[in-house]
Amino acid sequence: VDKLGDLRTPALLLDLESMNSNLQMMASHFCSKAVKLRPHFKNHQVPALAARQVQAGAIGITCARLEHAEALVEQGIKGIFIANEIAGENMIRHFADLSRQAPVMIAVDNAKIVCDMARIAGDRANELNVVVDVDVGLKRCGVAPGHDALSLTRTIVEKGLCFHGLMGYAGSVRLPPGPEKDRAARANLKPLLDTKDLIEGAGIAVEIVTCGGTGDYSITSTISGVTEIQAGSYLLMDAGYAPFAPEFLPALSVLSTVVSKTPGRRIVLDAGLKAHGFKDDMPVVKGNSGLRVSALHAEHAIVDILSPSVSVDVGDKIELWVAYLDPTIKLHERMYGTRNGLVEVVLKIER
């Protein structure tokens, strides 16, 4: 299939021009900086795009899941960091196996896990590369900053694992560019950088301080002490994030077909929750402000006709800008990379 009109719907479309513009925009921001980019994989889950990010200057790839790290290692991508916790004998064993193939780093926030890792790896504990995850206010994973983080770091060193540094992800700073965003991003990092000083003061080297996302990279990448940024959404962008990082273009849409029409009121598309995966924010109709998605049902999107001048009929194809990348991507097996209305490449999504 090479014409968009020939694709079965719903289908995930990647606008290659916009993606490339985002790739270059981020690469040029980092090319002259000491702080480096290790972009997050979970926002696209496409190994071929991860390879493009590395070609464009990224020092490796951040990911959230052990399976993704395994897939990336298999694809030959170097510098993998799992910015997330694992637990349980099985998972730790898999991580130890992976660590024998490639030096993958992983986040830890718990002394029990550190002890389990050391026990499972035995005399090869020094092959396990860990970063202490510090809770800088997201209230998700992460050990408390300060003495708790130092104590965990000491356990890591005592148990013979390889300690690399600290991570502090504060969640996306969803503020438009301006002084308030600047203040928020800096405030988020203070506990992380204070913890770095504390650990270094105790005589333990902190080689890596990783933080930041698409909403704050422009600020966090300029703060002394930070060594790398783990932004990910920037590459494809979604409608929810776009107002807060306007330098990046939305690149991912769901192609759908109008399957029903109530004239003057609404149309119904064949791309519902099973194609979008998220219903807190609605997807946005591409290139037609007279149509607004008002609800997502499992198999249908309900789209209100806002203006009588809108000409739309059953059988028409409609593109919807994705509202939230991560859960949407998870539902699809492939992305169709498009340029000038034609499919140029089909990209496999690692699920």
Ligand SMILES: Cc1ncc(COP(=O)(O)O)c(C=O)c1O
């Ligand atoms: C731990 C972590 N790091 C980095 C990111 C990427 O941030 P962003 O989506 O703002 O680019 C996310 C979320 O997407 C995350 O959960």
